Amino acid sequence: MEVCCDLEVDVNGEETFMVDKKIIASYSGRLSKLFGKSKGSTRNLKVIFHDFPGGAESFELMSRFCYNNGKTHISPSNISLLHCAAQFMEMNNSVSATNNLIEQTEKSLEEISYWTWSELLVALKQCQHLLPLVNSSDVLQKCLDSLAGRLALASEASPCPSTSSPDSSGFRFSCDTKSTESLKTSLSRGTWWFEDLLILNPVLVEMVVKSMVVRKIDHLMISRFLFYYQKSKFYAATSDEKRKVIETVIDMLYTLDGSSVSCKSLFGILRVSMTLNISKSSRNKLESMIGSQLDQAALDNLLVPSPHGMNYLYDVNLVLRFLKAFLRGGICQASAMKLRKVASLMDSYIAEVAPDPRLKPSKFLALAMALPDSARDSYDGLYRAVDMFLEVHAGLSEDEKLNICCALNYEKLSAEVCVHLSQNTKFPSKSAVQALISQQYKLKGLLHGTNNSKPYTDSPCTSTEGRSMGKNDEASDQVVLYAGKLDVLSDNEKLKAHLQGMQWRVTELEKVCKKMQTQMAKIMKYRISKQGHTRSLPRLCS
Incomplete structure (x- = not known):
């Protein structure tokens, strides 16, 4: 085949490729339609892509497929790039399925159950760089389903035992002796996967958690992972990155059963979020979760300093919102004990804030009268x-x-x-x-x-x-x-x-x-x- 370089392609400003227009256009419906509309000479053309998925690396993989007569090696490490590039370039116009890149990647996805745990994580990590375009493809959803399915299966059995075969149970976990020993010493057997998922960004973690909830994985385990993720990600994150992490963690915790989320941990999240200017929606969710468990709180938890610019000592308005959330659940005979616990806690809190000379009488009265008479003996x-x-x-x-x-x-x-x-x-x-x-x-x-x-x-x-x-x-x-x-x-x-x-x-x-x-x-x-x-x-x- 005679090859010439009559088409210049600028990919997202990263790199410029000189390719054969005829070869690329024979596989790409997008370029075929573009050249079909062009008038005059079709030689020495230049195409500029500003939003090519995966950038220069993805375009190069796609070009090799075209130059190799519709053949390429598809693996977990490049399947996301190839699939998104094929969709972007509309590479489904080939009559033969063997020359159709979209169909080839989809066929490779059918083998996802045979991927190792490490290969699955690599594919997911690749997907997060292709958001939001990858959302419209099957690759991300199948990776998420596979991950949640493996975690659900692992939660029922002993995860990644050193004596088991890496190919057992219908899927493969990459577990060498060194990594297995490390897991045993640093994490409990039920949380071996926590550290592995730290490679994912907050957007993908949210998707993973939603898939885990659908798979009915224990909510207590999910909440433990979310708290672990938040603490681990904060070590080297910017303020903006911390805010995104904390909002994702709060939003996901809100979807779990209340009994699976520790009240103490929620107050920890609260203190961290106070300096991050999180969204009003996330803040309301956090306060609602704390309020619903107010009977488990301690006095020290409630002694939150007042916001910047306020002249009183403690954030009384925050505690009032907690009480409102607590009472929103309704007062019934079954919750009488909880009600008395909260009343005792509030008496201690009111006594703590009463000496503040800047506390307004209206706020003091609001605290004192927030609970019904039945709450106090x-x-x-x-x-x-x-x-x-x-x-x-x-x-x-x-x-x-x-x-x-x-x-x-x-x-x-x-x-x-x-x-x-x-x-x-x-x-x-x-x-x-x-x-x-x-x-x-x-x-x-x-x-x-x-x-x-x-x-x-x-x-x-x-x-x-x-x-x-x-x-x-x-x-x-x-x-x-x-x-x-x-x-x-x-x-x-x-x-x-x-x-x-x-x-x-x-x-x-x-x-x-x-x-x-x-x-x-x-x-x-x-x-x-x-x-x-x-x-x-x-x-x-x-």
């Missing part, structure tokens, strides 16, 4: 946090203090705490009254053999889910106290003394309330006469 822990907050924020108005106290359920305070509250000048007077009344009605129930007596409360709080603060009694002008005789044993003398002290305290508070009511009545009368209309005033005391 006792409000003693929350009381101590409120006490601390009021001490640090001494400049709050009486109304602001009353709003903070709305977080407390006085019926679930212990007698000791109620006595402390009654003598606590940081709390508004009305809160002290409510606590004393609640404890007196509890005592009344105990003395009469029942605990269904409900104390009277006149709460300034708005109706909030989970709070049982009592109803306003518009007709009552003074606090009703239980003044029955205490028939207690000598062992309860201390309790009796406390109760007597509480009654004295209430009597003093009643006097203050009556004075305030008188003053309010005068103010209202004055405003009615001056303005000609009434304006509602807050009821400070009943």
Whole structure:
């Protein structure tokens, strides 16, 4: 065959090839159509490709196929390049299948089950350099299916044992003695493949994980691989590369069963991602996963510093989002234990952030009232946090203090705490009254053999889910106290003394309330006469 070089081909600016136009065009439908449309002389033509898949290496392989009368050696190391080049050049116009490069590569793919593990990894690595074009070919999907199938089979048996044949089980693993010993010393038998997949970029790892999920490979093993991949890839990665890795890991973890993902590991991912400016979608997924496992978190996990530019100490908004995600799953009888764990955790967290003088009352109240009343058997822990907050924020108005106290359920305070509250000048007077009344009605129930007596409360709080603060009694002008005789044993003398002290305290508070009511009545009368209309005033005391 007479060969001439009448066609100049610039491949992606990498390299220029001088080829025989007639030979190349006889196999390429793309060039045949291009030359068919050209007018005038067809000699000394130049073609420029800007997006040739695989670049100069791929074009050279394709050219050798053409110059060798439609024959070439196809192997796992070049099958991706040849297949994508053949599709790009439309090399399916040959009448004979033996001269059709696309059909030859597809036929070679039928032997993929006989490839070694190393050959399969080489083919996958080649594919990732051909994205996204390789997505439209069969090569990538068949490689992914083969990889997931081998891992699924290996998870059921002993992976890569040194005594087995490399050709056993219908496929071949490349396992020499040195690599086998290395795996035994560095990784457990179930995770021997973790290090091998580090050659893949985040895009291909995502595809691999999806194929593994379809194959029903253990989600716990997949999650362990993803955490291993993230840590390993971070050693020598740029910030942008780290961001892509962390987003891929989060998105894939989100597709797994929640029980297979460690809460501790998720907080590790969270701390790493805070400096990487990850996408909002990935951040929401991560917070949702953490929130669903909030009962497994520790206090140190929640003490995340506030974002840059915020003047408060800890990221309270982040914890509120965790709580929202936790409650999104619904509160049922089966999750009562989880709910109590989260409540205990939140009491510790609120006590930790309460001393922050820059924490706004609205944020503190949002934390304190985020969980329903059923989450706490006792409000003693929350009381101590409120006490601390009021001490640090001494400049709050009486109304602001009353709003903070709305977080407390006085019926679930212990007698000791109620006595402390009654003598606590940081709390508004009305809160002290409510606590004393609640404890007196509890005592009344105990003395009469029942605990269904409900104390009277006149709460300034708005109706909030989970709070049982009592109803306003518009007709009552003074606090009703239980003044029955205490028939207690000598062992309860201390309790009796406390109760007597509480009654004295209430009597003093009643006097203050009556004075305030008188003053309010005068103010209202004055405003009615001056303005000609009434304006509602807050009821400070009943």
